[in-house]
Amino acid sequence: MFPFTELRVAIPLAIQKFGMSPYEAYFFGVLGNIFPNLFILYALDPVSKFLMKHSKFFNVFFSKLFDKTRTKHSKKFQEYGALFLVLFIAIPLPGSGSWTGSLIAFLFGVAYWRALFLVSLGVMIAGLIITLGFTGAIKFFEWVI
Structure with missing residues (x-):
């Protein structure tokens, strides 16, 4: 999984090229997208400190x-941050x-488990959007052709 492709490529590729069902593609795509974040979120703090x-x-x-991000935007992030992060x-x-x-x-200092939950929730929603969009597009083009 590469940072800029993530689910956008994984789910359609799994369905189209590897013949997985949309459910399987969603499950493995989401799982494969969440898994690296366990380490990314864990490693960012020690690496930056080092x-x-x-x-x-x-x-x-x-x-x-950190000073600019956390002082200038921390109030807004505390109010809307969880929603923004999930939607983003x-x-x-x-x-x-x-x-x-x-x-x-x-950057905003979100605690590890909360960040992992919010990131995972966003990934699950993105996976659902991509899966439904891709399978809907296939059905549409089958209907047109």
């Missing part, structure tokens, strides 16, 4: 990034998937 400790450039970069991941647009959602959750 880089800050060992590099002046990254120390300045992450300090400014759920809408299947390029660059709006679970990897980017995990990064946003990390």
Whole structure:
């Protein structure tokens, strides 16, 4: 699974190329999209701390990034953040998937389990949209042709 393709390619490919049912494609696509986020969400904090400790450039970069993000936008994120994060991941647009959602959750300091839940919920909704859209498109073109 690549960061910019995620479910948008996995589900249609599983149905069309590998002959999976839409249910199987959804299940494995969603599972395969959620699984890397267990590690991504876990690793972002230690990696950023390591880089800050060992590099002046990254120390300045992450300090400014965290200060600006968490102080300037934290109030808005506390009010609407969970909904925004789920919708951001759920809408299947390029660059709006679970990897980017995990990064946003990390930047705003969302706790690991809450972030994992929100990212997973967004992935499940996105998977449903893609599965229904793809199977609907197939049915439509079968009807037209």
